[in-house]
Amino acid sequence: MIHHLLATWNKTNLMKRIAIGIVVGVILALVFPQASGIGILGEFFVGGLRAIAPLLVFALVANSLSQHQKGTQTNMKKVIVLYLLGTFAAAFVAVMVNYLFPVTIDLNTKAAKGTGPNGIGEVISNLLLKVVDNPVNALQQANYIGILSWATVFGIAMREASDHSKELLQTLADITSKIVEWIINLAPFGILGLVYTTISGKGLSALSNYGLLLVILIGTMAFVALVVNPLIVFVMIRKNPYPLVFKCLRVSGVTAFFTRSSAANIPVNMRLCEELGLNPDTYSVSIPLGSTVNMAGAAVTINILTLAAADTLHIHVDFATALVLSVVAAISACGASGVAGGSLLLIPVACSLFGITNDLAMQVVSVGFVIGVLQDSCETALNSSTDVLFTAIAEMSSWPKEKRY
Numbered sequence: 001m002i003h004h005l006l007a008t009w010n011k012t013n014l015m016k017r018i019a020i021g022i023v024v025g026v027i028l029a030l031v032f033p034q035a036s037g038i039g040i041l042g043e044f045f046v047g048g049l050r051a052i053a054p055l056l057v058f059a060l061v062a063n064s065l066s067q068h069q070k071g072t073q074t075n076m077k078k079v080i081v082l083y084l085l086g087t088f089a090a091a092f093v094a095v096m097v098n099y100l101f102p103v104t105i106d107l108n109t110k111a112a113k114g115t116g117p118n119g120i121g122e123v124i125s126n127l128l129l130k131v132v133d134n135p136v137n138a139l140q141q142a143n144y145i146g147i148l149s150w151a152t153v154f155g156i157a158m159r160e161a162s163d164h165s166k167e168l169l170q171t172l173a174d175i176t177s178k179i180v181e182w183i184i185n186l187a188p189f190g191i192l193g194l195v196y197t198t199i200s201g202k203g204l205s206a207l208s209n210y211g212l213l214l215v216i217l218i219g220t221m222a223f224v225a226l227v228v229n230p231l232i233v234f235v236m237i238r239k240n241p242y243p244l245v246f247k248c249l250r251v252s253g254v255t256a257f258f259t260r261s262s263a264a265n266i267p268v269n270m271r272l273c274e275e276l277g278l279n280p281d282t283y284s285v286s287i288p289l290g291s292t293v294n295m296a297g298a299a300v301t302i303n304i305l306t307l308a309a310a311d312t313l314h315i316h317v318d319f320a321t322a323l324v325l326s327v328v329a330a331i332s333a334c335g336a337s338g339v340a341g342g343s344l345l346l347i348p349v350a351c352s353l354f355g356i357t358n359d360l361a362m363q364v365v366s367v368g369f370v371i372g373v374l375q376d377s378c379e380t381a382l383n384s385s386t387d388v389l390f391t392a393i394a395e396m397s398s399w400p401k402e403k404r405y
Contacts, residue, residue, distance in 0.1 A: 014187065018254065021188035025195030039197035042258070045190020048183045049264040054139045056176045056267060058151045060284035063173040065155025066166050075279070078394035079286045083294040084330070086232065086386055090224045090296035091326040094303035097220045099322075103213050104312040105305075105367050142263055144292045148285065180267040187255065187268075194258040210371045213308060217375055220300050221382045225249060229389060236393040244392060248272070248385040256384035257377045262291035265384040272388050283391050290387030297379030298343035301368065302329040306350040309364045315354050325353055343379065344368040 009017065028038055130138075130145040138146030158169060226245070233241035251272050256265040266288055273283035303325060310317055317325070328350055347368065348361035356364075368375065 014184070017188040018191055021190075021192035022195050025192040026199055028192075029196045029199035033200040035196075036200075039193050039200075041189050041193030042191070042195075042197055043193065045183070045186055045193065046259050046261065046264050048186070048190075049259065049267055050142065050261065052176065052180055052183060053263055053266045054142045054144070054147055056180055056270070057144060057284075057288040058139060058147050058154075059169070059173040059176045060270070060280070061148060061151035061288070062155040062158065063166075063169045064281050064284045065152060066158035066161070066169055075282050075394040075398070076285060078397070079282065079290075079391055082232065082236075082390040082394055083290060086229065086296050086390060087294060087299050088326060088330040089228050089232070090221075090382075091299035091303050091329040092323075093224055093228060094220050094300045094329070095307065095322040095326055097216060097223075098304065098307040098311070098317075101216055102311045103216055103308050105210070105213060105308045105364065144263065144288050148288055148292075152285075181271070184267060184271060191255070191258045210367065213304075213367070214371050214374060217301065217304050217371070218378050220304060221297055221378050224296055224300065225253075225382050225385070229386060233389065233393050236397045245389065248389045248392070249381070252388050253381040253385035257381040260376050260380050262380055262384045262387070265380070266291055269384060269388045273391060276388075276392055278392060278395050282395060286391045286394075287387055290391070291384070294387050294390065295343070295383055296386055297382035298346070299326075299329045300382075301343045301375060301379055302347055302350050305344075305347050305364050305368055306354075306356075309351060309356055309360065310354050313354075313356065313360070315356070317354070321353065325350060328353060344372070 025038075028035070032038070130143050131149045133141075133143050133146035135146065135150040137143070138150060158166060230241035230245050233245060237244075252265060252269050255268045256262065259265055269287045269290075270283060273287065274280070306325065306329075307317060307322075344365050347365050351361035351364065
């Protein structure tokens with residue numbers, strides 16, 4: 001009987017198993033809200049993904065570059081342009097939303113602890129320094145910029161190595177991918193734990209005071225995901241964009257929503273790219289890169305909260321300034337994964353454009369932490385699903401039309 005149930009479970013589609021995990025997690029949270037041990041399943045799952053992801057990225061990128069043949073097309077230029085375009089478009093949409101639905105926030109809250117970077121220069125400087133981080137430290141600290149840079153160096157150097165050495169690197173990549181596959185198969189149980197922790201916690205009840213702000217934030221991200229991104233997809237592949245958009249949201253976005261980590265979602269995204277038939281030479285680099293610099297959701301968060309602060313303080317924002325803010329937010333968002341606190345602690349960079357003091361800016365950050373239960377989940381879902389989406393359309397744009405998704 002048990003053997004039959006296990007066989008049926010293993011044959012069931014992964015997304016169906018995850019859906020079952022979500023439903024069971026909600027039921028358990030409502031019936032047994034104090035059973036905190038259930039949440040350990042989520043911590044175990046996310047911890048496993050975070051632990052293996054740096055090694056996966058290094059192994060796949062180094063192996064891909066070592067095996068790369070001259071003249072092979074990787075579409076990386078297109079992917080990077082799409083990442084930057086998508087992030088800027090999201091930032092600009094957030095500015096337009098503020099004009100249509102201005103919102104104010106309570107700035108009498110206790111300032112959040114921590115300090116944001118002093119400006120865009122510091123953000124860019126930190127990113128560049130990560131490129132030359134110690135390779136062992138980069139793997140240990142999950143510094144994906146450093147991992148990518150050293151994996152690139154190792155991969156190119158390995159082109160001169162013997163075939164036996166290249167086969168060893170290939171074996172390392174295959175073994176790491178297999179371990180990732182095992183961890184992803186635990187996703188239903190991990191997401192069950194994550195859902196339980198979210199629902200049973202007090203976070204949702206704390207959102208009532210900031211309902212309108214949260215609706216605007218999530219609504220803007222939904223608009224980017226369901227209108228702006230599909231428009232970009234249509235321009236690139238000249239076909240109905242929604243089947244591909246919804247597949248990326250369903251597979252990548254749902255998992256990222258609960259893990260709340262683009263880095264932890266890298267293995268999930270790579271597996272989806274493989275299912276879509278994409279070139280490993282491209283996605284083994286573009287997916288980890290996207291988890292670091294493709295930050296449409298972060299750009300939305302930075303702009304909405306910054307402009308809410310400006311509205312609260314009665315600071316007039318003209319269109320030219322708003323355009324500059326979009327550029328600042330887009331650049332700052334690219335460094336969101338390199339700052340403790342993510343996009344929220346980059347808000348002071350944008351606030352400085354309007355002469356808002358750091359004390360007030362950090363109070364805005366504290367509001368962001370209050371609504372972070374859903375804001376961070378939606379932001380990560382948008383960021384991570386877009387990594388796969390843009391990687392896919394960059395390659396599919398050169399496929400025969402009938403083969404496009």
